[in-house]
Amino acid sequence: MEPPRKMVAEEELKVYFPDLPSGPLDGYRKKGTFSWRRMKLVYDNLNTIKLKHDIWTFMEKHPLFQHSEASLTLDDERNVTVKRMYAMHNEKFTAMEKIIEEPRVVQAEAEAMFMFDSSLAIKKTLTFNMFANTIRGSGRPDQYQFVEDVEQAKIGGCFALTEVAHGSNAKGMRTTATYSPEKKQFIMHSADFEAAKFWVGSLGKCSTHAIVYAMLISKGTNHGLHSFIVPIRDPKTLKPYPGVIVGDIGEKIGLNGVDNGFVMFNNYAIPKKLALDKFGGVDDNGEYKSPFRDPSKRFGASLGVLSGKCSTHAIVYAMLISKGTNHGLHSFIVPIRDPKTLKPYPGVIVGDIGEKIGLNGVDNGFVMFNNYAIPKKLALDKFGGVDDNGEYKSPFRDPSKRFGASLGVLSGGRVMITSISTNYLQKAIVIATRYSAIRKQFGAENAIEETPVLEYQQQQIRLLPYLAATFAQRIFCTWFGTVLVHMTIDNYAGTQDELAAARGIEVHALSSAAKPVCGWVARDGIQNCREACGGHGYLKASGIGDLRNENDANCTYEGENSLLLQQNSNWLLGVWPKRRQIKIAQESPLGTLEFLENVDEVLMKPCSWKTMDELIDPYNLTQMYKWLTAYMLKTTYEKVAKLKREGADNLQAKNDSQSYNAVTLSVIYGENYILNHFYKTAKSFEDEACRKVLLKMVSLYGAFLLEKHMATLYIGGYFSLDQGLHLREGILKMCSLLAPEAVALTDTLAPPDFCMKSVLGMSDGEAYKHLQNRVMTYPGALARPEWWRDVVYWDSYIPSKL
Numbered sequence: 001m002e003p004p005r006k007m008v009a010e011e012e013l014k015v016y017f018p019d020l021p022s023g024p025l026d027g028y029r030k031k032g033t034f035s036w037r038r039m040k041l042v043y044d045n046l047n048t049i050k051l052k053h054d055i056w057t058f059m060e061k062h063p064l065f066q067h068s069e070a071s072l073t074l075d076d077e078r079n080v081t082v083k084r085m086y087a088m089h090n091e092k093f094t095a096m097e098k099i100i101e102e103p104r105v106v107q108a109e110a111e112a113m114f115m116f117d118s119s120l121a122i123k124k125t126l127t128f129n130m131f132a133n134t135i136r137g138s139g140r141p142d143q144y145q146f147v148e149d150v151e152q153a154k155i156g157g158c159f160a161l162t163e164v165a166h167g168s169n170a171k172g173m174r175t176t177a178t179y180s181p182e183k184k185q186f187i188m189h190s191a192d193f194e195a196a197k198f199w200v201g202s203l204g205k206c207s208t209h210a211i212v213y214a215m216l217i218s219k220g221t222n223h224g225l226h227s228f229i230v231p232i233r234d235p236k237t238l239k240p241y242p243g244v245i246v247g248d249i250g251e252k253i254g255l256n257g258v259d260n261g262f263v264m265f266n267n268y269a270i271p272k273k274l275a276l277d278k279f280g281g282v283d284d285n286g287e288y289k290s291p292f293r294d295p296s297k298r299f300g301a302s303l304g305v306l307s308g309k310c311s312t313h314a315i316v317y318a319m320l321i322s323k324g325t326n327h328g329l330h331s332f333i334v335p336i337r338d339p340k341t342l343k344p345y346p347g348v349i350v351g352d353i354g355e356k357i358g359l360n361g362v363d364n365g366f367v368m369f370n371n372y373a374i375p376k377k378l379a380l381d382k383f384g385g386v387d388d389n390g391e392y393k394s395p396f397r398d399p400s401k402r403f404g405a406s407l408g409v410l411s412g413g414r415v416m417i418t419s420i421s422t423n424y425l426q427k428a429i430v431i432a433t434r435y436s437a438i439r440k441q442f443g444a445e446n447a448i449e450e451t452p453v454l455e456y457q458q459q460q461i462r463l464l465p466y467l468a469a470t471f472a473q474r475i476f477c478t479w480f481g482t483v484l485v486h487m488t489i490d491n492y493a494g495t496q497d498e499l500a501a502a503r504g505i506e507v508h509a510l511s512s513a514a515k516p517v518c519g520w521v522a523r524d525g526i527q528n529c530r531e532a533c534g535g536h537g538y539l540k541a542s543g544i545g546d547l548r549n550e551n552d553a554n555c556t557y558e559g560e561n562s563l564l565l566q567q568n569s570n571w572l573l574g575v576w577p578k579r580r581q582i583k584i585a586q587e588s589p590l591g592t593l594e595f596l597e598n599v600d601e602v603l604m605k606p607c608s609w610k611t612m613d614e615l616i617d618p619y620n621l622t623q624m625y626k627w628l629t630a631y632m633l634k635t636t637y638e639k640v641a642k643l644k645r646e647g648a649d650n651l652q653a654k655n656d657s658q659s660y661n662a663v664t665l666s667v668i669y670g671e672n673y674i675l676n677h678f679y680k681t682a683k684s685f686e687d688e689a690c691r692k693v694l695l696k697m698v699s700l701y702g703a704f705l706l707e708k709h710m711a712t713l714y715i716g717g718y719f720s721l722d723q724g725l726h727l728r729e730g731i732l733k734m735c736s737l738l739a740p741e742a743v744a745l746t747d748t749l750a751p752p753d754f755c756m757k758s759v760l761g762m763s764d765g766e767a768y769k770h771l772q773n774r775v776m777t778y779p780g781a782l783a784r785p786e787w788w789r790d791v792v793y794w795d796s797y798i799p800s801k802l
């Protein structure tokens, strides 16, 4: 928890946030009981406010950052995103000295970019940060030249882990990097399209270098020439098999009745049983065996003649290489394209995977390697690799620990994604709330005016819990991002304290739960916002559709949400048996395991709060969540143990305990932490008027989350009789109490209008004027289409039956 923030005078804030334009939102703005500017300090400070202001001012004045009226083509979208990326990079808004002084600027810069355009933010992060951070984390000092080169934008990076046929199961990946001690090179190879690296952001058109994850194979032994029966052509059709290139060498000076030929193999697999291994060969485990001690005695057969047109099978002599050892997934810096021409290097097939359902400014790509050699020094082998002779060395005895360390960079990505999804929700909730405040439908009989739809109960419950969730998540993500930056700086500087290892594990566990929790809340919230804006919400100009599509990817990349939750629950299940001995301060430096304090007693007592006010009290809600988290952990642990007693192995027992157990456990663990963090921050906020509203939002957020687990509260015997009914009444009450504050709260959250890009969500509340302006000026909106004849003379191209 951070120390209480120093209050900043309203006048200082006004420099960055002048008065908002007067208009249809005035009525609601007057109802707000707190300062919307001051409320920003619950997650921002003057440094981050100033940074965001500088970035937005820079964008607003720069011609490259002007929005176009109509949708761009895919190519134009990528092109403008690249130009904006270099313009931003060139400004160096967050140089390392600034980050060390104020770690929060990292998130603030990201937020400023996401509020403008998410493709820009993602493209910049992939090209510069993720590439450089991986090298800083897993590389050696002599590789830091690449970090400098990328910082100076001489090269551009990307992160290539996922393959066509393997994503979440990284251990199943098939790109290989085989070490050749003779040349001190790694030979990168993709066996087939299924082993192609795929989805790699920024690789499609631009990256010159990639961090590639590949199986490191230390080279096998060459046992000399051996013979094999190799099927060449299908005997029924005489067509060559895939992987075989066979042909005729042409006219000779004699013996032209014989079709002499050539053949090449491209990673062509034949069964082991086709080896002619009477005089020597490998056993099923790859162990070489021969009755001859002297290899030259074993080698004594004549060379066959291959038929250019006719042979279906050949006796092929080839060097028998017994397979090298596979040391698992390792990372490499792989040159992809010439930085001067952007043309791929020979041996690299690289391309763009095409249009996606969002984020189209980012050129996601694929790459395949065809025995492509890279120097040994490009292996990121700080955590394990081969020496010059091909001998494998690693500081980790346990390969899974080495693998975890080399993928550590993904933990950082997950922390950032909790914030990214919150950015999307933040924008959507501003649009939908402002629009709901000016959109009027129906009303009391004889009323002069219709009622703003924000007054209707169902509109409130679809929006206001998500407004509260936005504050909860924004506060949590800002703090979590800062923890990450501190950890990363300590790691580079070698200044870790004695809790560093425990903190690293807990950051991984918490990010594995918080990323799905924040991503899914954003998914549901944004969809509600879209529907809450009725038909106009479906217009692209509302801005909500893009937010929905762009958040969608957060649920999948950097760890598919459901699988991340498995990682979290595996950790929690390991903690449960130690619950009585655990030293929370040492083993849980972030405090995510505080729910285990006196856990056995907590679990024995049912909920003692009965009235509506008690049930939505912020402190009481944190205690109810404590019970719920502990209960889910206990019951999930017991279910896994029972399945194991009944004979299931570990994998099966865990698999059969996911739905309603482990998955729910991890979601609740994440929610519990975010709720507690929100509560602690709200109650310690200095400004009294803001604090009161914040605590109302804690009530609404906590009660709304808890209500979704109502069945578990009753099944576990914690709730009985009317407690559930009172909790629901409390949610509705908090919605009605927060409705008058809602517009002022969205003023706190809103980026400048220049970034909002939404006809429904501008700060002046003039949704209809903006809608009219957009519709009337949309290119071609009032023009007759060029294809008008296809309407009038349709029977000229479709024979009429009328």
Ligand SMILES: Cc1cc2nc3c(=O)[nH]c(=O)nc-3n(C[C@H](O)[C@H](O)[C@H](O)COP(=O)(O)OP(=O)(O)OC[C@H]3O[C@@H](n4cnc5c(N)ncnc54)[C@H](O)[C@@H]3O)c2cc1C
Pocket (backbone or CB within 6 Å): 126, 159, 160, 161, 162, 165, 166, 167, 168, 169, 198, 199, 200, 201, 359, 364, 553, 556, 557, 558, 559, 560, 562, 563
């Ligand atoms: C926009 C975007 C950008 C991306 N950028 C990059 C990038 O820059 N670099 C990169 O390397 N990758 C990138 N990716 C790829 C991304 O990281 C993967 O898509 C992600 O890791 C999920 O892997 P997958 O697609 O193979 O899904 P799979 O692992 O095949 O999952 C498919 C489904 O099966 C389920 N499933 C799988 N295993 C289990 C199990 N054991 N138990 C229960 N359910 C299971 C999953 O939950 C999921 O619902 C990107 C993806 C997207 C969408």
